[in-house]
Amino acid sequence: MRVSLSWLRDFAPFEGSASELSAVLDDLGLVVEGVEQVGEGVGDVIVARVLEIGAIEGADKIRRVVVDHGSGPIQVVCGAWNFVEGDLVAFAPVGAVLPGDFAIGKRKMKGVTSEGMLCSGRELRLSEDHAGILVLNDTPGAEPGQLLVDVLGIVPDVVFDIAVEANRPDAWCVAGVARDLAARLNLPFVIPTTSDLVERGSGSPAPVPAAAAGPDVASLASVVVDDLELCPRFTARVLTGVRVTDSPAWLARRLTAAGMRPINNVVDASNYVMLELGQPTHPYDLDRLPGGGLLVRRAEAGETLTTLDDVVRTMGRPGPGLGDTGQDCLICDAEGTPVGVGGVMGGASSEIGDDTSRVLLEAAYFVPMAIARTSKRLNLRTEASARFERGCDPAGIDRAAERFCELVALTAGPELALATGTLDVVGDAPEPLEIAVRPERVNALLGTEFDAATIAGLLEPLGMTAAPLGGSFDPVAVVVPTFRPDIRPAPMGEADLAEEVARTYGYVRLPRRQPAWPQPGGLTERQKARRMLKDVLCGLGASEAWTTAFLSEADLLAADATPPFIEVANPLVESERFLRTTMIPGLLQAVRYNAERRQGDVRLFEIGEVFARVEIADPEGPPAVETERLAVVFCDAGDDAMSAVAAWHTIADALGLATWELEQGPRRNEASRALHGHRSGTILCAPDADAGFDRRSILGVVGELDPSLIESFGLVNADGRPRRVGWLDLDLGVLLDPRLAPRRSLHAVPPSRFPSSDVDLAFVVPDEVPAQMVEVTLRAAGSDLLESVRLFDVYRGESLGEGVRSLAYRLRFCAPDRTLTDVDVGGLRQACIDAVESAHRATLR
Amino acid sequence: MNPDTVMPDVEALVTEATNAIAEATTTEEIRSVGAAVTGKKSPLAEASRALGQMDPEDRKVLGQRLGEARGVVEAALESRRDELRYAELAAEMAASRLDLTEYVPGSVPGPMARGHLSLVTQTRDSLEDVFVGMGFEVAEGPEIETDWYNFGALNIPPAHPARGMWDTFYLHLGEPESTLLRTHTSPVQIHLMEQAVLNGTLPIHAVMPGRCYRRDTPDARHLAVFHQIEGLVVDRGITFADLAGTIETFTRAYFGPDIHSRLRPAFFPFTEPSAEFEVTCAICRGEGCRTCSQTGWIELGGCGMVDPAVFASVGIDADEWTGFAFGFGIDRCAQMRHQIADMRALIENDVRFLRQF
Structure with missing residues (x-):
């Protein structure tokens, strides 16, 4: 929200530099996202008439x-072409200093001396227009x-761009910002009268025209x-008797500074009131409302209406979101035909036009949640809906309507009458x-020692009444006005008010303390093991990747994942x-990404x-099955299934697994x-x-990934055949x-x-006999x-024949209490040979 | 010319060709069979060439039949070729059978160079270490959550405008918009508090790192999938002063002794009072520069006292227990510490990037 300092000063006599004020606003939680200086550095600029334009050789x-x-003709050189002889233009003479400390000097261009400069709106920081003078x-x-400043009525000003938090609808207007600021700075806060506004705006205490009293409103609408x-x-x-015309210049200027385009005195007055007081209103051309009035009703299911933005909207049906009741509030003409979506957007049929003479002004309070649902479902956010869905002040309606009428009266002509x-x-x-x-509760939350009087003193300037009920630490009776819907009833409201106390006091002044407690901190065993696994993998030459959780069906099916998958209702892609x-798809994509950059020899983990659907839904249980997995892809030079196996051996040893197979x-x-059907396997263990x-x-x-899958990712050797890519994929929920x-013990x-x-x-x-079984035997x-037993040669x-291989083991025998004799060892050797030969159809080589 | 004498027996040609195709037993054979039945010297090709000398009438009839015949033969060829290729691949794979337990220690070459941890992991670990040193446990929770844990229990009822603060990925599971990918790690707070109430194990002093999801188009400063760390303390006598002190201690421990923190009012539905916390801009050390928009401060995260409504939803007595919570982005910390211009470098998995850290 753009708020100018001059407008804020309507409410309290703020002093201090822009940076001081923006620091205070920040500390109030009204975060200043930008500060813009306007109308500064244009004091030297004067109005000049173009007498003659000539070419330069x-x-x-x-x-x-x-x-x-x-004071006579003067010659300048100009690069703009948007004016003709006789036009009045902005002229900066030699010696003038423009915004940004840009000093104008005498200059010679192509042999022609320029005694000053004609200025664009942007050079003067008066507008964005830099196309011409x-x-x-x-x-x-x-x-x-x-002087230009006199002609345009320019007063140097500062515009703050303030981000208002979603729970502070009251601060989403100039008055609200001023109230907070005045409370912090201990300044009196007053909402100005319309004649004060005019005096301040036009600079002179001229009499303010007011509307004549018209007939009883009920007779008109x-x-x-x-x-x-x-x-x-x-x-x-x-x-009635409204003349639609331009707004007063000061009013139009304020709207422009706030980022709104002036339209006409009626629409501008409505916008001004919203910016000033936070209350959206809607003016209708009463003569374009069949039946001469309004009917507010709930939309029927499926009813359609065309909004101002020319979109046909279907109303009254719940959307897909939780909690959407499908209840929409429609504003209709007195005959029941919708003319707008209540609190969100009006319709074109009853807009204010140049010929409008009777205006009906709607000022209402809509239930915030209903507006939020309607606006979300229609995907239609407006200045009005954004304010109503956060909560406007039902008690502020009258002042807003009053202000609207007074502002229209300034320009609406002598025929104007207010019913x-x-x-x-x-x-x-x-x-x-x-x-x-309770002061005790406030202090328990804030770590302060505020007494009742202090608390009351910090709350009152925010527009609350706060009366200590007794002693200095007895409760304070606070009445929260309706413009603060963010404050909830007790007990939650006490916390809300504690925040208000802290805000007015200043967060930066609150005490700080490093808490201590007897319980030690630490990682769980699983967290420690996970960290160790990552370190082990780095030691194995694998770098850690972070791949996407969102995949296409084709990616998943190519990796032989089993549908149905969990589907995102509103994916980004x-x-x-x-x-x-x-x-598998994520890591192979990561390998491919690197391979495409000539660095495909990588190990990544x-x-x-990973996510799966719950087979039988339990309303109390988790909505899906989530498994933490560790996956490693081995694609370094020379990698294959055995690289993965070797890594697994290291991991199992690092974790101290007792047994596994x-x-x-x-x-x-x-x-x-x-997976490669003949070069991969499953790791199991006894629980x-x-x-x-x-x-x-x-x-x-x-083991290894399937060669066709590898080929589909373009991971091929020089001969065009798929690379051998090792793969290790562990369920950490089980493993850890x-x-x-x-x-191990x-x-x-x-x-x-x-x-x-x-x-x-x-042997x-x-x-068919896995080497591991021989070892077990x-x-x-x-x-x-x-x-120990160690396989040392395969x-x-x-010479051995088909379908067999030689497995050579080194067995190391040792007794804890004596030296083994040759006889001992010989016996053990024979026992081992006999066992293997009989168990595995093996022969000693 | 009498067409009857030249008109070839198309049926026979097709039968002959398909038989030859069926008899091929290797991809090598099928290649030569293919040349023989569809190549330039094949009977079909010769018949086609002969068309040129025929009556236009006959040419049309025969041409069509030959075209169809070619289609049949090529389809048979294709299917047999696939069959053989698949069979050969399967045989080749079977022949390459490897007994994975024939692992000879020392026979597999080790890595040439060590691997590198993701910056996210490195950052997360060092953040965890700081908090562990301050007496926090580390807790984790699921990434798929229900509306209740992600929003409802955190004082964000359905259709509440505050939901606009988080663009949510919803899942087709159960009722529409009832399950989602968590938009923050705050649901873990709810799980922790529920467990502590159930088991009678209050107080809680925990940090909760983890992966979160928001439906934002990735850009230099945002990723749709990102990492957050939150802290939760629920104990007797905990105040905003403890929160501010904890943030300050953490800031100095993690970023360095000359980096400080400050809090300013903010709104979060799940804390009251709430604050944003900012830390001294590490680039200019608080002097003011472009990175910090001349303020000397960098916004890091949000925090506040646990809202009584949140305590109510998990059954904690807000008069007996108070607590604070805070949270910020792990990736954002990594970005700040390593001055990463574009956050998307974190998800590209380019080893030239990974190897720097």
Whole structure:
């Protein structure tokens, strides 16, 4: 909202620089987003008449202009072409200093001396127009030699651009800003009379024309309100004999400074009142209202109407949002035909025109939530709806209507008459609130030690009445006026008033204290483990990516995700309307992004949520299944499934998993076809049976991605064949839950102090037997004395035959309490050989 | 010329060709079969060339039949080619079978260089560390929320104009606009307070980092998906002074000893009194510069005393317990600290960017 300092001074004698005032406004929560100086640096500019325009030899962009600036002709060079001989223009003589400290000097261009400068509106910071020179032909009283500031009535001014918080409709007008500011600065706040406005605006205490008293308003128009629930107060006043013309110059200037275009005296008066007092009003041409009045009613379901912006609106039907009742308030003519959406937008049929002579002014109070719903559903936000949906002052209506009539009277001509009385239909409009504020409660919230008198003294200047009820820490009886709908009834209202106390006092002056409490802070085990995983992955050469949660159906189906997916009702990108169930598309896109920049040899990982629908909806339960997953894509040079397996070994060790196993091949579950059918597997482990879990936990998958999928992302080798891309995808909900994925015992096992003996065994084992099973067999056969088993060689070759391979293990035996003898070791060796040979159709090589 | 003697038996040609196609057993074979049945020297091609010498009438009839025949043959070729290609791919994949448990430690080459954590993670971790040091726990919650947790319990009833402060992604789950992607981490506050009331474990001193979603078109300063961290303290005797002190301690701990904070009034439905908090502009150290619009201050986040309506919705007695909450953007902190001109660099995952940190 743009508010000028001169307008604010209508209400209180504000002093101080623009920056001082804007700091105070900031500290009041009326945040100043911009400060604009207007009318400064134009004091030296005078009106001049163009006498002669001539070409300059060798120049086609500039011309020689001779002007009369009141004391004879003078020559300037000018680059603008928007004026002709005889025009009145703005002229800055040599020695003038324009806005921005721009000093005008004598200059020579193409051999022609310029004794000053003709100015555009923008150069003078009077308007945005910089296309041409400011032409003053239509300005009343403009004569060569006069000061521009006198002719235009310019007073240097400051315009603050203020962002008003959504809960402060009262501050969304000049009076409201002035009230807060005056309260803070300890200045008296007064709403000026219309004659004060005129005097201040025109600079002279001229008599102010007023409307004659007309007949009883009820004889001229009617108002019927059918729905007092949506519109708890509706008033109308009637002016007759109105001459529609321009507004007084000072009024038009204020509107312009506030960012509104002046239209005519009636519409401008309505806008002025809204900007000044915050009350939107709507003037109708009474002669264009069939039936000579208004009917306020609820829209029927499906009823249509065309609003001022020429859009056909369907009313009275609930929209998709929660809580939308589909109740719309319509303003109709007395015959029931809609002429506007109540509190939102009027209709074209009853607009004020040049020939309007009888004006009916609507000033009403609409229920904020109803306006909010209507405005949201129609996607129609106006100055009026924005104010009504936040809550206007039902008690401020009369003053606003009065001001409107007085402002129109300034220019509406001698025939003007104001009908006697107001058509006023009142239902259950908000009343002033009474709240007993306990100083103890205010201090408990603010950390202050304010007594009752201090609190009352801080609230009263805001337009509240605040009377201490007894001792200095007894409650204060506060009456909150209806222009502060943000203050709620007690007990919430006490907190609201505590904020008002703090605002008037000044947030920056409130005390500060570093609190302390006995409870220690810290991360949960899961959070610690997650951090460790990220560090381990960095150590494995993987960098952390952050990929999108929004995917297209095609992306998801290509990654073999199982529909139905969770769909976003209002996606940003139409095709990307589904929530990811897998991180495969996101991470492959990230790899592709890098590959396209010739840096495709990367390992990337991501930890994040994937989303699935709940199979059976439980109204009490979460609305969807969210799983935190860790996914790693291995696309560095030489990477393949084994890179992922190696990473998994490191991760399992870092987490201290007690046991786990790898099942060859992806399980027929989610995204299984996105994995290479013969080079990937599922990681499982036995849960903690003591904690009541019996089914094996699925920790995730490891291996390689399907080559066709990789090819579809363009990740191919020089020979055009898809790259081998390793993949590790873990369910952190399972992996980081020690009940589902038990950890090694915390008890220390002292390393044996006796020497160990190594035995190397190579077996020829059928391909179907996973190496891991051989190891399990070896461990069982090797007993407690087997300290470690390590696969150190795998060999396939013709000498061994088809479908088998040689697996070579190094077994290390050690006893905690003695040195093992050759006999001990020999026996263990034989036991291991026997066990493997019998269990796996294997032979010792 | 007598057309009967030259008119080829199109049916036979097709049968011959499709048989040949069916007999091919490798993609190699199908390539040569393809050349033989549709190439320049194929019977079909020869028949087509012969058309030139025919009567216009016959040419038309035969031309059409030959065209159809070619279509049939090409379709058969295509389908057989796909079949064989798929089979060969499957065989090739099967042949490349790898026993993942044949893992020989040390045989897989290690990485050439270490990886790098996302800036968001680095920033989040250091923020968490500061708050943990100040006695906060770290709490988390789901990203899909109900209207109640994201709005209702936070004193933002349906259709409330304040909802305009958050552009929300709604989900097609349940009633329209009943489920959504959380627009802030504040729902975690509600979960925490509900749990604490249920288990009788008040007080609460926690920060809540996490991913949030707002339907804003991404630009240099905004992402539709972003990260926030909030703090919540609910305890006896907690005041606005504690809030201001906590913000100041955090500011100096995280940004440095010469960076300070200040609060100014603001509106949030879930706190009362509410404030925006600003920190000394790190670029000009408070002198005033372009970054801070000459104010010397940079807006960082919002805060306030927990609104009694929020306490009411979770069943906490606002006369016994008071509390404060604050929140700000993790990504925004990263942007400030590393002077990232365009926030979108954070979601591009360009390794040249990641490797700098």
